[in-house]
Amino acid sequence: MLLFFALGLLVHFVFFASIFDIYFTSPLVHGMTPQFTPLPPPAKRLVLFVADGLRADALYELDEDGKSRAPFIRDVIMHEGSWGISHTRVPTESRPGHVALIAGFYEDVSAVAKGWKENPVEFDSLFNESKYTWSWGSPDILPMFAKGASGDHVYTYSYDAEKEDFGAHDATKLDTWVFDKVQDFFHSARNNQSLFSKVNEEKVVFFLHLLGIDTNGHAHRPSSREYKDNIKKVDGGVKEIVSTFKHFYGDDGKTAFIFTSDHGMTDWGSHGAGHPSETLTPLVAWGAGIKYPQKVSAQQFDDEFLKEWKLENWKRQDVNQADIAPLMASLIGVPFPLNSVGTLPVNYLNNTDLFKAESMFTNAVQILEQFKNVNQMRKPRSYIKQEKFVEVVSLCEELIELALKGLSYYHTYDRFFLGINVAVGFVGWTSYASLLIIKSHSNLTRGASKEVKKPHHLLPCSFAAISVLVSCFLLIQACPWTYYVYCLLPVPIWYAVLREFQVIQDLVKSLSAFPLSHFVGYVLIFTLGIELLVLSFFYRYMLTAGLIAFAAWPFLTQLWTRAKITSLSWTFFSLLLAVFPLMPVVGREPDLSLVMGAGLLVLLLSLVVVTTLIKRKITFIKEELLVHLLQMLSTVLSMYVVYSTHNSLLKKQGLPLINQIVSWATLASSLVVPLLSSTILFQRLFSILLSLMSTYLLLSTGYEALFPLVLSCLMFIWIYMEQETLQQSGVSCKQKLTSIQFSCNTDIAQFRQLYLDDIRRAFFLPFKVKVTFTVWILKSFLLCLSSFDLASVYCFLTVFSPFMMGALMMWKILIPFVLVMCAFEAVQITTQLSSKGLFLIVLVISDVMALHFFFLVKDYGSWLDIGTSISHYVIVMSMTIFLVFLNGLAQLLTTKKLRLYGKLKSHFM
Known part of the structure; x- marks a missing residue:
């Protein structure tokens, strides 16, 4: 599996790099002769x-x-x-x-x-x-x-x-x-x-x-x-x-x-x-x-x-x-x-008209030099000799327009050819990943033949011949070396697919016994789900529609009869989260009252949780209480810094030094303080939320401060819902949620095979990531680049520094992602799922979406248009790799225990 992910990383890197050769090559042409008007200029x-x-x-x-x-x-x-x-x-x-x-x-x-x-x-x-x-x-x-x-x-x-x-x-x-x-x-x-x-x-x-x-x-x-x-x-x-x-x-x-x-x-x-x-x-x-x-x-x-x-x-x-x-x-x-x-x-x-004609002629020659078509300039030169200056200007304007169209044509000449090759590679890779899921993580081929047949000797010979033919074609065309990568990469990918021909046969036999209506229903729902995610990149309200559908999920199953309060809570927070994609992303004034309100809600929630833990006599030693009090104090300081910084800037007094120090100290400690809390599931998740919210408040200017809070509440309920769903399916859960701990050591025997319902669980992850992406990335990072609204980072710095400001905005973006991944880590533990199997499903979903966006990449328009089109492609294509990184960070935050007077180590109980 490690080799598979390494190869997957390489393949996705190639697919990512391809858009820069296909869409974003430099349009500049070199080697032209400088052109200037041969008449005396009017100005020195x-x-x-x-x-x-x-x-x-x-x-x-x-x-x-x-x-x-x-x-x-x-x-x-x-x-x-x-x-x-x-x-x-x-x-x-x-x-x-x-x-x-x-x-x-x-x-x-x-x-x-x-x-x-x-x-x-x-x-x-x-x-x-x-x-x-x-x-x-x-x-x-x-x-x-x-x-x-x-x-x-x-x-x-x-x-x-x-x-x-x-x-x-x-x-x-x-x-x-x-x-x-x-x-x-x-x-x-x-x-x-x-x-x-x-x-x-x-x-x-x-x-x-x-x-x-x-x-x-x-x-x-x-x-x-x-x-x-x-x-x-x-x-x-x-x-x-x-x-x-x-x-x-x-x-x-x-x-x-x-x-x-x-x-x-x-x-x-x-x-x-x-x-x-x-x-x-x-x-x-x-x-x-x-x-x-x-x-x-x-x-x-x-x-x-x-x-x-x-x-x-x-x-x-x-x-x-x-x-x-x-x-x-x-x-x-x-x-x-x-x-x-x-x-x-x-x-x-x-x-004079002569000067205008000569200047326009020089302009036309200069542009046509880029088009390598200087011979077409004999006609306007003869017009100048005949003193037809108006005709010269008109003709040169027409030639300039034609030359610019020609430059654009040759600049994009290979776009279709390269695009087809990358698309073929995409389809092959997605097919191979799907076969790997079926072969290693499912029961769909359990009753089929397990005899492993070696591929026919003609198969490798055929693909070797194809590679030689493609290489010869590219060599004749004198193509750059990157073209060889894009054109030859599909060959080994499709070879790997056809080597699993036995798995394909077994799958067909297994599906023949599966009710056709059920199979069509699952395929239809899976396809509609992916298309919903694709459309949500362009129409934000599609996410609202998806969240409303999620809100109705408990009532369409037996969950409502098993856990009514949990189901109602799920519906409430799903509908509340559905409001955020409809909120405006540009053209709004900062609203500190919402930031302060979010801080007060965090403090109130902290008091409720601490009181509940004490009443239930859940393990809650003095060290734990000290950690929560420290996090509550950090929240209060963050609220104060946001408020005082805003007032100071209004008075044109700049960013106070003490505010800047507190802000950076809060950011630096946000990943350390959670490690001091217990590794019991809900206690650790709540500690992570409190710690990250302090930094998030410092980087907020309005309604977005409420987003991680609502998202986290829905994540907590999701964990309960998934365990109820698992019990409803007949899979026994050995531990209660209040006693489950995050642990570095995971017994592989606890993992189970994937069921069709696990596709829904895997789909929830990219959907919630997409909600976070739309609500927050489009609002913060891309708008930072495209519309240059940097008010979010004023608690940290006000002197223009594009890369430092961009890094702060990126961390703000990552905070909701980290919260989602920590919750997903808890879902994997409570439902006894292998992260490898789920990530493979996410990989297939993201690659199908990436193929959509590959052909929608823009090389024109605003930073928002271009950056959004690139980000759509990059985010979905690298979602699995991105989530693997975040999963590692989430495991660090959830499984490690840092004593106040000890070394960093895993917490086992």
């Missing part, structure tokens, strides 16, 4: 302002008094330049947003997983093509463009990461730091001849990354005074910088200015998905080479924004975010970034 230098997290409506709208909160930018729109909306592409995050702005392409999905600040792959950018680039701002953004540049001509000036504090008193200091440093830079340039000569070169870029608006948006929401005041501060800072440039360069008219944002922000202070508040960002351009404002009487846009903003008379020109990179390259005359997929917005240019 470019200044790029990126106000991180700035929504378009927040900049353009008027305040309550009818005045603009960005008067300088609004004056530019009306008197100096051009404006519009920059439509960002999901995921609306800082890294992909800046890559689109500065490199002109939409970064592939796996980039963030490979490094937050480093370049996962080499790519060209406007900064790399410039003569010199100076940049100021966040250490999370600037390094990836400097380290990706060739040579030493991109200079970065970043503040310490500790300044990115969501609980800080004034986040505008992130922006004032940038403005002050730029002022100091030009003051130094006047007294430094070398620097002075560099900044007076042509093809120079100045990049100001302004993070204050984004930080204030996360901490206080975009509707807050802090967010809006930060916009005023940025507007004033931009005005000062423009004045500095005009003064330093003597107002030579050779400076182009671009003001935009990497992404917007939702009303509840998050970003990452595709809501218009996240994808609509401002774009204002002015200075050298930019068209002056155009008065119009009507515009093509159907939205009501123009009237609300009082800008309906100034022509609005929208672009895609990647279009800004070729615009900036055209303005200062540098080659277009090699991997740019943007289309030059010629309506922003104030230049």
Whole structure:
């Protein structure tokens, strides 16, 4: 069995890795020739302002008094330049947003997983093509463009990461730091001849990354005074910088200015998905080479924004975010970034038709270079010679669109071929696991022949021949080595399946004596159960429907007559848990009253349990009482820390140090304190709940604080229900639940063979895991990545640290899983089941679901869309492996006993 799980781990790793070769290969093409417009550019230098997290409506709208909160930018729109909306592409995050702005392409999905600040792959950018680039701002953004540049001509000036504090008193200091440093830079340039000569070169870029608006948006929401005041501060800072440039360069008219944002922000202070508040960002351009404002009487846009903003008379020109990179390259005359997929917005240019045509032609050649189809460019070149400039622009736009479609086609060319091979492997592996269950853990083949027949000698020869043929085909195609793995892996898997042909024959004989209606009924219920789990990944209310069906389970069997109180309790908590999948996962304000309420319920439950144990004279020594009092004190401290931290952040006083110390101490002790309690089943389970709930409260902001409590109550009742079900089936239970202990030593003779009803028990585990996944993972971790709502970790840290914050969120996710696994451990003990047999059933269920999700993986959309599709596939495919890990943790928590004055050891009584 150990060998089987080792092979299973390897197979599942291959299946998991396959999605990155099939769906998430880098779209970047290398080896192209740089393309630039052969005419003199209108600007010598470019200044790029990126106000991180700035929504378009927040900049353009008027305040309550009818005045603009960005008067300088609004004056530019009306008197100096051009404006519009920059439509960002999901995921609306800082890294992909800046890559689109500065490199002109939409970064592939796996980039963030490979490094937050480093370049996962080499790519060209406007900064790399410039003569010199100076940049100021966040250490999370600037390094990836400097380290990706060739040579030493991109200079970065970043503040310490500790300044990115969501609980800080004034986040505008992130922006004032940038403005002050730029002022100091030009003051130094006047007294430094070398620097002075560099900044007076042509093809120079100045990049100001302004993070204050984004930080204030996360901490206080975009509707807050802090967010809006930060916009005023940025507007004033931009005005000062423009004045500095005009003064330093003597107002030579050779400076182009671009003001935009990497992404917007939702009303509840998050970003990452595709809501218009996240994808609509401002774009204002002015200075050298930019068209002056155009008065119009009507515009093509159907939205009501123009009237609300009082800008309906100034022509609005929208672009895609990647279009800004070729615009900036055209303005200062540098080659277009090699991997740019943007289309030059010629309506922003104030230049001759010849310059526009040549620039558009350069844009088309640059994209077609990626498509390796430069010969198609003879026609537009002849149009330029004939001075048919409008036709050139139209033809080049069409060629760019065709080239981008061609790039996408070749990028996904092998997707179907690889997908079929992985699917064949999936089906084979699931079939083999099913045969292993039937052969080793069931009675279905008891009456069949037990004679073991060796496979025919032609079988291995046939599969060897298939392997050779597949290898030759891949060799001729010059495929990567990973293709050999995906295409050859199904061969040994199906060979293993066909070697069990005798088991298949025995199974058919056994089923022939089984009532057909019963068999069809079980298959139908099993299939419907799996489909319910699959649908629940997309429709949360399906879990509610499943929990309602579970609530009716005792009344559909004889359990109601045997244990009425337990059955009613099961129904009540099943219905209560059914509410959670219907709760909103985004767009809600923190509700500390629910967190405090959950803490009070934990304390009340603690008092009831302790009192009950004492009254029943159950083993409850002073050491046990001390442990429970310590856990109750930890719960009180957690409630206090949550409340005081929330108030401190509201007052902009940051995270108190004592609160931070208490939070980390509680987290560190949460896995140790339960080991001090008795290993008697319910006492240990309750101790684990108390200990983990203290940490969970620290990581909660609302209704989710009640979820582990309700889930645990249902788990406790589940243990009683399963023992009642087992007794109803005629299997004797040797011990009462109040005396059963968790133990490391398990007598294998106590295990029994699997029955059909055990499929239901095995199904309960992935279903409850799925309930936990939907209610909690989608709410916490994926939303943390996709919508960047990190309020849950503010009791531990407020300084931006993506990996530490992600680790805390992951532990919060694991807590309900640990509670479920500890309860499942108790069910296995009370029902005398082998964990190996149950895990094999879970493996089959998860692999059938994984095959569904393999073809539903997305390589486009927001972090939420992409991350959810990957997580659906990964979670169900690795569910067994994940549960094996959690089972080990659950065994540690349930079977080990730590004396206050002794060493860690197993507790036997």
